[in-house]
Amino acid sequence: MEFIDKKFVSINNLMVKLRKKKCSSKNLLILFPHCIQHSACKQNVKNDLNECKRCGKCKIKDLIEFSEEYGVHISLATGGRIALQKVKSAEIHGVVAIACEKELRTGLMAAAPKTIFAVPNLRPHGYCKDTDVYMDEVKEAIEKFLK
Template identity: 35%
Template sequence: MEIVESSRKRLFIGLIAATSLAVTTVLALLWIVPTIGLDTIHPWASAVWGGVVALAIVLVGWASLGLALSVAAGRTLPLTKRLRGVTIKLFLPLMIILARLFGISKERVRNSFIKVNNELVLGEGKHYKPHEILLLLPHCLQSSTCGVRLTYDIFNCKRCGLCPVAGLLALTEAYGVHMAIATGGTIARRIVVQKRPRLILAVACERDLASGIQDTYPLPVFGVLNERPKGPCLDTVVPLERLEQALRHFLQAERKPVVILPRLTPTMDLPE
């Protein structure tokens, strides 16, 4: 596990460095190419343009270096918090494009991005009150055979045990946090506006988590990847223990962990 986590960090740092180099190269070319014609406009024109481009290169380099150092240190360093958001919003799409040139899949880049984001959110060392935390879930966690509508009120759940929602309800009742199910990005943003949380614990796939982290910045998002035994967007599950561990960390909870055991049904296999 430690080898895998280290590999993800190296992948993210390598891609951010390569993307930074590509951006600064383009900026340098924007300075060099017009220089030939700028001298005819004004004697200082090329110097002024060079200064502007040089400042942009310094800012891009500073943002990239600050993010890379924060990733390596596992926490947000001073004077880099605001730049982290700008860098993530600007560089992640470029990182995905660059990764494809090297045969690296989008999922690997997004997975690395989510892991790094989680470490930086944890590294801020902040703790929250229960009403300040929103547990945001995808609708695909609900059983595809269930006829109960949970999008508007998750407490309509009958807790039959056929999907993880019963265990998630036990978590939110035990720790007092807000919980909601979103059917898409628009609904998710509406829920965030209504609840006004200070921290989001989001469960989703790599694509939705990565885009959600970008969309909600500077609001911190701690992402937990769902598991997809039947493929994407169908009867997905969530590691409840990991979710509870995150809750306990951010709440600084002293109570004993909640033991979540789904009710056994004839459709479930008993362990040997």
């Protein structure tokens, strides 16, 4: 199944690239999962991203700084239904979604036809704990929508 998830994500991204969909920063959303937060961090970022102290122990700091730099929306996906509501909202025209390939595939299917560039996360400690992401890939995905 993992192979199918990876294929689904790469075909989706190829189609997004070919479609060359553009949107303004106010209509673009960065969506990322809670498992990216450092497991020892006590900040309640699930409730409010402003709780992040930007210590740099996880990529939440970098993601927030990207959202500020580019002026795009940012949201921590706390659950499938809430994340889907945000993605499907009329003000959002494009999404840069970070997650494991399985979550990305199910999210892409549920949110279709919304244009979503999927960035698979890194899992040096396995699934759902202290996950990571290449920020260069996030930056590239944001710029594909904005340029």
